[in-house]
Amino acid sequence: MREVRTLYVDNGEDGVRLDRWFKRRWPHLNHIQIQKLARSGQIRVDGARVKPDTRLSAGSQVRVPPLPEAQERREKDGIDxxxxxxxxxxxxxxxxxxxxxxxxxxxxxxxxxxxxxxxxxxxxxxxxxxxxxxxxxxxxxxxxxxxxxxxxxxxxxxxxxxxxKRRTQKIYWALVAGFPKPPEGVLELPLIKKGIGDRELVVPAELGHENAEAAETEFVMLARAADKAAWMALWPHTGRTHQLRAHMLAMGHPILGDPKYNTEASEALSGGLKLQLHARRLVLPHPSRGTLMLEAPLSPEMRAGFERFGFDEHEADPEPFSRRKR
Missing domain, CATH: 3.30.2350.10 (Pseudouridine synthase)
Known part of the structure; x- marks a missing residue:
């Protein structure tokens, strides 16, 4: 871009940091480049000098100076x-x-x-x-x-x-070892990360631990295969890393096919299955109108689990949490 432009901050961007506002529009810019443009006064908001971490307000005018051109993507980084x-x-x-x-x-x-x-x-x-x-x-x-x-x-x-703001409903389907008693409820269990890199796990936190993160999962059993496995609908009310996997393990019913959150019994029952966890439905407000209800068909990996244990996706309650008393 070789000319100076003035752009307006969208209503949905109220409170966004200046550097992130720029990165959304010009992903090729790095933080150092944005910092230099702001420090030199080339970037201005409502005519005033600003810092990269300045929070923008809806309707503000942003002076956008000539920006460095994006370098052509290396062939290995592009998509064919x-x-x-x-x-x-x-x-x-x-x-x-x-x-x-x-x-x-x-x-x-x-x-x-x-x-x-x-x-x-x-x-x-x-x-x-x-x-x-x-x-x-x-x-x-x-x-x-x-x-x-x-x-x-x-x-x-x-x-x-x-x-x-938790204005979404995320319903996951999972196949787990055994079956929970009671078959429905809410698990409130704070979680904490332990370990480093590939060995990092999310585990239940000790009472009062300063780094504990609140985590809440609502669950309903949809069907069971004898005493071996259960087909669960899971609704995470919070969005912690590996929350569903850690919570089901803590309940004693790990998700089948999970290479990290498992027990000897669940590993044996999995028998080569991939992770049996599927984001089935998402309900959320559309940015400008109404409500979106989105559903994803079963993946091949999940279908393999359903076939092994004899579950039929067409028998699922379309609103598994509506019958629960809150």
């Missing part, structure tokens, strides 16, 4: 037509503000040191800069199902706000 077609094949729902994908098991949402294939990279299929959809929540690599993104900065801010 086959990858773009794959990304498009994952679409469950799309309009001018919202994109919903059916994330496959095994595909990470974001990249890392050893992770080069991930959803965030595949979003190049929709374009770059303002055209690039934005992540507003996460799913574990091995969890399949509904993943929602915002297609504009304002839509992304509103969707992220819905998750932060």
């Amino acid at each position: 037509p086959r990858e773009a077609a794959f990304a498009r094949s994952l679409v469950l729902y799309e309009d001018e503000e919202v994109l919903a994908l059916n994330k496959p098991s095994g595909l990470a949402v974001q990249g890392g040191t050893k992770t080069h294939k991930h959803v965030d990279r595949l979003l190049s299929a929709w374009g770059e800069g303002l055209e690039r959809p934005r992540l507003v929540h996460r799913l574990d690599r091995d969890t399949s199902g509904v993943l929602v993104l915002g297609k504009t900065p304002g839509a992304a801010a509103k969707l992220a706000g819905a998750f932060a």
Whole structure:
């Protein structure tokens, strides 16, 4: 971009930091570049000098100076037509503000040191800069199902706000070892992270631990296969890392196929199954109108578990939590 422009802060971006506002529009900019532009006074908000961590207000005018051009992506970092077609094949729902994908098991949402294939990279299929959809929540690599993104900065801010303010209903399906008694209820169990890197686990926190994070999961058993396994509907009221996996293990009914949160009995029962956890349904406010209800069909990994234990997805209660007394 070679000219000076004045842009307005969207209503859905109220309170967003200046540096993050820039990164949403021009992902190729790094923090140092934004910091230099702000320090030199080239970036201004309502005519005044600002710092990168300044919180923006809806309706404010942002002076955007000529910006460095994005370097052409290295071939190994770009996506080819086959990858773009794959990304498009994952679409469950799309309009001018919202994109919903059916994330496959095994595909990470974001990249890392050893992770080069991930959803965030595949979003190049929709374009770059303002055209690039934005992540507003996460799913574990091995969890399949509904993943929602915002297609504009304002839509992304509103969707992220819905998750932060718990205005969403996220229903997961899981196959677990044994079956809970009682078959429905709410587990309130604070969690804490322990370990480093690949060995990090989320475990129940000791009472009063300063780093404990409140975690609450509502559960309903949908069906059982003798005494071996149960098909569960899980609704996490909070969004802690690995919450469902850690909570089910703490209940004594680990999710089958889980390589980290397991017992000897659940490992033996899994018998080669992949993680049996699927983000089945997501209900949340649309950024500009009404309510979205999104459902993802069973992944091949989950279908293998259903077939092994004789569960039929068509027998599921469509509103498994509506019958519970609150």
